[in-house]
Structure formats: structure tokens, C-alpha cells
Amino acid sequence: MSKSDALPTQLIHHPYRPPGGFEAPQPAVHKASTVIFRDVAAMRARDWRSKAGYTYGLHGTPTTFLLEEHIATLEGGTACVLVPSGLAAIALVDQALLSQGDELLLPDNVYGPSAAFARHELARWGVTCRSYDPLDAASAAAAIGPKTRLMWIEPPGSVTMEFPDLTGLVAAARNRGVLTAVDNTWGAGIALRAFDAGVDIVMQALTKYPSGGGDVLMGSVVTRDAALHQRLKQAHMHLGLGVAGNDAEAILRGLPSLALRYAAQGDAGVVLARWLAGRPEVARVLHPALEGSPGHAHWRAHAQGAAGLFSVLLDERFSPAQVDAFVDSLRLFRIGYSWAGPRSLVVPYELASLREPAVLARQGLRGHLVRFSLGLEAVADLQADLAQALETLRA
Numbered sequence: 144m145s146k147s148d149a150l151p152t153q154l155i156h157h158p159y160r161p162p163g164g165f166e167a168p169q170p171a172v173h174k175a176s177t178v179i180f181r182d183v184a185a186m187r188a189r190d191w192r193s194k195a196g197y198t199y200g201l202h203g204t205p206t207t208f209l210l211e212e213h214i215a216t217l218e219g220g221t222a223c224v225l226v227p228s229g230l231a232a233i234a235l236v237d238q239a240l241l242s243q244g245d246e247l248l249l250p251d252n253v254y255g256p257s258a259a260f261a262r263h264e265l266a267r268w269g270v271t272c273r274s275y276d277p278l279d280a281a282s283a284a285a286a287i288g289p290k291t292r293l294m295w296i297e298p299p300g301s302v303t304m305e306f307p308d309l310t311g312l313v314a315a316a317r318n319r320g321v322l323t324a325v326d327n328t329w330g331a332g333i334a335l336r337a338f339d340a341g342v343d344i345v346m347q348a349l350t351k352y353p354s355g356g357g358d359v360l361m362g363s364v365v366t367r368d369a370a371l372h373q374r375l376k377q378a379h380m381h382l383g384l385g386v387a388g389n390d391a392e393a394i395l396r397g398l399p400s401l402a403l404r405y406a407a408q409g410d411a412g413v414v415l416a417r418w419l420a421g422r423p424e425v426a427r428v429l430h431p432a433l434e435g436s437p438g439h440a441h442w443r444a445h446a447q448g449a450a451g452l453f454s455v456l457l458d459e460r461f462s463p464a465q466v467d468a469f470v471d472s473l474r475l476f477r478i479g480y481s482w483a484g485p486r487s488l489v490v491p492y493e494l495a496s497l498r499e500p501a502v503l504a505r506q507g508l509r510g511h512l513v514r515f516s517l518g519l520e521a522v523a524d525l526q527a528d529l530a531q532a533l534e535t536l537r538a
């Protein structure tokens with residue numbers, strides 16, 4: 144910059160640099176599309192594959208690199224890629240690892256949009272998909288064919304909360320050279336260290352527990368194997384995926400309280416699930432930490448704790464309108480998707496929309512399913528709210 148430069152140029156090329164040495168508990172938010180190179184040689188030597196330098200905002204900033212390292216540590220892996228949502232993380236794994244003619248295995252209780260991605264997008268690219276019973280590793284092994292490349296495992300299954308036979312499933316996949324990917328959104332790296340079970344990839348919707356605020360969407364894909372990470376990183380690059388600095392900082396802000404929030408919401412979930420199990424309106428409680436819940440023995444073998452998330456089956460004798468009235472009459476539990484934020488949430492689901500009739504019959508699932516996710520309100524207030532709403536079912 145020279146004195147004769149015009150004001151717009153002076154404002155942009157201003158010589159002042161803040162002094163170094165500023166340190167605060169919370170990391171800075173770096174936001175960038177452009178990254179400035181020192182000289183042409185540095186620009187030519189750029190490498191988006193490594194964290195040794197910066198190339199373009201989409202490929203990482205100090206803020207997103209820091210979050211990647213934290214999430215890799217949380218999951219017990221070595222490398223992480225970040226994407227704009229949990230669903231994008233699932234789609235990235237599928238797109239990076241599957242090619243035309245390959246087959247994908249999904250548990251029959253998988254997070255719904257994961258199955259929809261396979262059915263509507265992967266199918267168009269010539270990738271087929273089969274489902275397996277996550278409680279029956281032998282049936283999963285039988286579903287593995289010569290074209291099977293990837294098996295998703297979800298501990299526990301979305302909405303109906305069956306905890307899978309993780310040991311049996313991983314063994315079945317390994318025997319046949321099939322990669323395994325765990326959706327660890329429920330375990331959050333706290334209740335479940337999925338790499339300990341021998342899986343290849345651990346994905347998480349950071350939207351849920353790591354955020355904890357109900358205000359950010361993000362997903363992560365963590366690996367321990369460098370070559371596998373490079374395959375994911377390359378697809379991530381080609382798909383133009385990346386996350387914003389403010390969002391990454393919001394997740395970084397959630398991490399220090401993650402274990403405390405997880406424990407508090409998990410404890411509240413167990414208290415309320417046990418209380419609901421004793422209520423006459425409730426036919427069954429689906430919570431992996433409760434005896435009698437599907438997959439409870441597998442939960443016991445693999446998990447240390449549980450998320451504050453469970454479902455109940457209200458008795459068949461109630462009409463759908465009565466169940467809706469029960470949900471509507473809750474005051475602290477608000478109606479909404481997602482979980483792990485400060486507010487408790489509730490969603491009624493139609494069982495028939497979740498599973499094939501044969502699967503429902505096999506697992507003995509009957510009645511009206513309502514899913515609760517615990518926030519951070521006082522447990523006694525949440526219990527009182529449930530009690531007053533259950534009164535509507537007596538009327």
C-alpha cells in the first residue's frame with residue numbers, strides 16, 4: 144500500500160496487525176472462503192489433504208481443524224471430516240465407499256432418512272440395499288453377499304431403540320471383508336466408544352449432543368485408518384462439503400459440558416422411563432438400559448450409560464386422537480424433532496410407518512409409539528408434566 148492509494152484500497156490493504164499473545168479459553172472463529180498465500184511458491188505447494196497448511200475455506204480453517212481434532216479424540220479415532228448435517232455424514236460415507244453394482248446393508252430400524260437416501264439416490268447409481276435384523280447377527284451374516292461392501296450399524300435403532308448385537312455384527316462383516324460404519328449419535332462418544340468394538344467408521348450427528356443447544360446442524364465422520372480417511376476426504380472435497388466457522392465454534396463451545404449434559408439427561412431419562420413403565424397407560428417402555436428392552440444384554444456389554452432418549456408404547460386401547468391429545472397436553476415437553484438440547488421434546492410416531500408388519504410382529508411392537516427426549520429441566524417438573532398429560536388418557 145502506498146499513500147497515493149485510494150481509500151477503498153487503503154481500507155482493504157491496511158498495514159495494522161493486532162499484536163500476538165492474545166489467549167482466551169475459547170478458540171477464535173475463523174471465517175474464510177479465500178485463504179491468502181505468502182507467495183506463489185506457497186500457493187503452488189498447497190495440499191488440501193493434510194492439515195499442514197490452509198488452501199481454501201471449504202477445505203478447512205483453524206476453527207474447523209480444531210473441531211475435527213476434538214471430535215476424532217471424542218470418538219477414539221485419528222482423523223475426522225465435518226459436514227453440514229448428520230444426514231450429510233451418512234450420505235458422504237455411502238457416496239465415498241459405494242460404486243455401481245455394490246450392495247449396502249442397513250439395519251431394519253435405521254434412521255429413516257438413511258434408508259430413504261439409499262432407496263432414492265443410491266438406487267439410481269446402481270447401488271442396491273438390503274436390510275437386516277440388528278438383534279440377529281446370523282441373519283445379518285446371511286444377508287451378506289459377494290457384492291456387499293458396507294454395513295451400517297445403529298446403536299440403538301432410531302425410535303424403537305433396539306440395541307444391536309454389535310460384537311456379532313462386526314464379526315460377521317469382518318469375516319467377509321465388509322466395512323462397518325456406526326451411527327454413534329446416541330452414544331455421542333460418551334456412552335459408546337464404537338471403535339473399541341472393531342468398527343471401521345464412526346459417524347455422529349453433532350447436531351445432537353456435541354452441540355447441545357438445538358441451534359446448529361453438523362455431522363462428523365471419524366476413522367482410524369489413514370487410507371480410509373483419504374477416501375472420505377477426497378469425496379468430501381469433490382462434493383464441495385464444508386462447515387461454517389460460527390457453527391464449528393458453537394460445537395466447540397458445547398464440548399466442555401458434553402459429558403455433564405450427557406450424564407444429566409441420561410439419568411433423567413432412566414428415572415422417567417422407569418416411572419412410566421409403572422403407569423397403567425403404558426404397555427411398554429423402549430429404553431436400552433431398562434431390563435426387558437430389546438437388546439438390553441448388548442447394551443450392557445457395550446455401553447457405559449445412555450442418552451436421555453426413549454420411547455413408550457401407549458396401550459392399544461387408546462385411539463389415535465387420544466394419543467394426540469396426550470401429546471398436545473404436555474407443557475414442558477415441546478413437540479419437535481431432534482434431541483439433546485436444553486428443552487425436552489416429544490414426537491408421536493405411527494408404528495406402521497416405521498417398520499414392515501413382519502418386523503413389528505417379530506419384535507412384538509404394538510400400540511402407539513411416543514418418543515421422549517430429555518432436556519435439562521428439573522426431573523420432578525418433567526414427571527409432573529407427564530402425570531398431568533396422562534390424566535387426559537383417563538378421561
Ligand SMILES: *Cc1c(COP(=O)(O)O)cnc(C)c1O
Nearest residue numbers: 228229230254328348350360361
Ligand atoms: C438426527 C440424527 C441424524 C441426522 O442428523 P441431522 O444433523 O439432523 O441431519 C442421523 N442419525 C441419527 C441417529 C440421528 O438421531
